[in-house]
Amino acid sequence: MSMASAGEINRELHKLANRCVENNRIDPGLYDVYHVKKGLREPNGKGVLTGLTEISTVNGTREVDGKIVPIEGELYYRGISIYDLVDGFTRDGRFGYEETAYLLLFGELPEREELGRWNRLLSYARRFPEDFVEDVILKSPNKDIMNAMARSVLAMNAYDRNPDDLSIPNVLRQSIKLIANLPMIAAYSYLAYRHYMQNRGLYIHNPKPELSEAENILRVMRQDKKFTPLEAKLLDIALVLHAEHGGGNNSTFTTHVVTSSGTDTYSSVAASLCSLKGPKHGGANIKAKKMFDELKKEVKDWEDDDEIAAYLLKILRKEAFDNSGLIYGIGHAIYTKSDPRAKILEHYTELLAGEKNRTAEFRLYQKVAQLAPGLMQQERKMYKPVSPNIDFYSGLVYNMLGIPDEFITPLFAIARVAGWSAHRIEELTCTNKIIRPAYMSVADRMNYVPLSER
Numbered sequence: 001m002s003m004a005s006a007g008e009i010n011r012e013l014h015k016l017a018n019r020c021v022e023n024n025r026i027d028p029g030l031y032d033v034y035h036v037k038k039g040l041r042e043p044n045g046k047g048v049l050t051g052l053t054e055i056s057t058v059n060g061t062r063e064v065d066g067k068i069v070p071i072e073g074e075l076y077y078r079g080i081s082i083y084d085l086v087d088g089f090t091r092d093g094r095f096g097y098e099e100t101a102y103l104l105l106f107g108e109l110p111e112r113e114e115l116g117r118w119n120r121l122l123s124y125a126r127r128f129p130e131d132f133v134e135d136v137i138l139k140s141p142n143k144d145i146m147n148a149m150a151r152s153v154l155a156m157n158a159y160d161r162n163p164d165d166l167s168i169p170n171v172l173r174q175s176i177k178l179i180a181n182l183p184m185i186a187a188y189s190y191l192a193y194r195h196y197m198q199n200r201g202l203y204i205h206n207p208k209p210e211l212s213e214a215e216n217i218l219r220v221m222r223q224d225k226k227f228t229p230l231e232a233k234l235l236d237i238a239l240v241l242h243a244e245h246g247g248g249n250n251s252t253f254t255t256h257v258v259t260s261s262g263t264d265t266y267s268s269v270a271a272s273l274c275s276l277k278g279p280k281h282g283g284a285n286i287k288a289k290k291m292f293d294e295l296k297k298e299v300k301d302w303e304d305d306d307e308i309a310a311y312l313l314k315i316l317r318k319e320a321f322d323n324s325g326l327i328y329g330i331g332h333a334i335y336t337k338s339d340p341r342a343k344i345l346e347h348y349t350e351l352l353a354g355e356k357n358r359t360a361e362f363r364l365y366q367k368v369a370q371l372a373p374g375l376m377q378q379e380r381k382m383y384k385p386v387s388p389n390i391d392f393y394s395g396l397v398y399n400m401l402g403i404p405d406e407f408i409t410p411l412f413a414i415a416r417v418a419g420w421s422a423h424r425i426e427e428l429t430c431t432n433k434i435i436r437p438a439y440m441s442v443a444d445r446m447n448y449v450p451l452s453e454r
Contacts, residue, residue, distance in 0.1 A: 030442055040248075044068065045333070045383060047248045050437075051256060052430075054078065055104060055422045058246040060335040061384070070336035070385050073343075077244055078107050082340050086237060095212035095232070097239040098122060101179055101418035104244055105172070105425070123209035125180035126216075129159040133204070137188045141196040145410045146277035148189035149182065150270040156181070157266040164264050166428060174265040175421035182417050183213055186410040187220045193406065214239060217414070222402070230355055231401055234348050238397060241341040241390060242412050244419030246334075251275040251282065255420045259427040260435040272420050273413055282412040286405055288329035289395025291321050292365070302364040309371050316379045329392030330372045341390040349393045349400075356400045365396055 004012075031038055040048040046061075046068075059074040075082040077100065085103075089096035102110045102118050110118055136155045142148040156177070157163045162170055184207060195202035203223050207216040214236035218227040247256060254275040258268045276282035296302075298320070299311050314320035315327055332339055346366075353362035369388045376386055398408050 026442060034440055034442075036440070041333075047333070050253075050435075051247050053247040053423065053426060054107070055419065055426060056244045056246050058248075058334050060332065060337075073332075073335040073338045073340045073387075075245070075340045078103050080109075082241070082344065086240060086344055090233070090237070095214060095236045097213050097236050097243065097415070097418075100240045100243050104418050104422040105175070120209075121176060122180045122213075123207075125177050126184060126207050126209075128181065128184070132156075132159060133188055137185065138192045138196075141192040142189065143193055143197055143406070144277075145186060145189050145193065145406050146273055146413065148193070149186055149410060149413060150273040152185045152189065153178065153182070153266050153270045153273065157264060160266070163266065166262065166264075168425060168429065171265055171425060171428060175417075175424070178265070178269055178417055179421060183207075183217050183414045184220065186407065186414055187217060190221070190404065190407050190410070194404075212236060213414075217411075218401070221407070228355070230352060234352050234397060235401060237348055238345065238394060238411070239415040241345060242415035244416070244422065247423055249281070250278070251416065252420060252423050255423045256427045256431075257435045259424045260431065260433065262434075265424065268424055269417060269420060272416075276413050276416065277409055282409050282416075284328055285391040285394050285412060286408045287322075287326075288391045289399065289405065289408060291315070291328045292368075292395060294321055295368070296361070296364070299364075302360060302367075305367060305371060308364070308367055309375060312368065312372055312375050313379070316375060327368075327372050327376065329388055329395075330369075330376065331386040332389045335387065335389065336385045338387045339389045342388045342392055345390060345393045345397065346388075349397050352397065352400050358400060361396065365393065 030036075037048045040050065042048060055078065057074070057076040057079070059071065061068045062071050063069070077085060080103070085100065086096065089099065098119050099110055099115055101122075102115065132155075136152050137148070140148070140151070142151070160174065163174075165171075188204065191202060191204065194200050201223070205220045205225055207220060211219065212232070215227070215232045218232055218235060219225045245252070247253065251272040254272045255268055258271045279287050295308075295311060299307050301307055311320060312327060316325055318325045346369075349365075350359075350362055353359050369392065372388075373386045376382065394412075395408060398411065403411065
């Protein structure tokens, strides 16, 4: 066989892709005929019940007199309101992510001495195996930091003395190691990409055991290792708000599905990382940030509601940004009137905007938050109210913190590994049955045709 040119290969691939599409279409009407819940969603948008959990509760509606009524969003970690949790540690002037991870894993808040021991345990677990950073992270830079993280997490299996033991003490040990290590894996992966693929300087700072997770992330990511108390406080709150969100979100459901197969902890977390990076899930935060980057260029007067609304309508009509028709950061699968995480983040974002002299930019976000829901209702039929979700403000927060775009979704993963770990332990403890939903074949029968007769 002679060597084909690149053009010939591309033409052949294009022809095969067309055939792929033609022969993989299923009549959309069949989903209704067989009562298939696409995306595991009911016709009213509610998720199909596939499991039980005690780790967190997410509510956006309530049943009143047999009718589903939208309500202000509710989020509970182990039965504790997210508002009360954040208010509790901020009122004490403490960082909260570490005790939040403890709460999610163990089902109760730690006492003062328990929290101290837990923090020391996380600090000890931050230590990498010898040469891990150099051999696994620095020698294989990747512009996709989420993929780099997944590869590093899978590599941790080879450094584990007992990687496949599914006993809870062993899985808990691995989970603690991942909660402690993932921030540094992400940071070093970004710094390797920055140096080797962007030709910028390389610096590798070690975390300090006495600092919180949020403080260490800022310290390691910044060349001068400096940050303000408000910056660290806001990043800590963002980590708490992203730490967990029920068993039905895509990456956490992935945790349950993959865990149910009996695989190891590193494979489970790597699979969840790959789920989270998708633009319909964790990757939506970078989409929201980039949408606002374009909006800020196109809208000349940030105080002009009419000009802002006109641009938002262009987005909805697939005439602007990525032509998807989506206003990223507005709307949620569960929340209706409000997302409690967004409401908390909005308050602290305003404080940081004041410190950074970016109040005008923050006001623009508020105007979009006020205008977008009504415009969406106007443009398309919607069965429920919509409001800003946590992705709406997180891009502005991270930008004010000097977090590069490539590191925004990894921060989501850094926070969420605590929730994934809790759900993995819950799946191993409570279910012990592989998750295998049914799929119905609707293919026509075909006879095999010999090659000479085709």
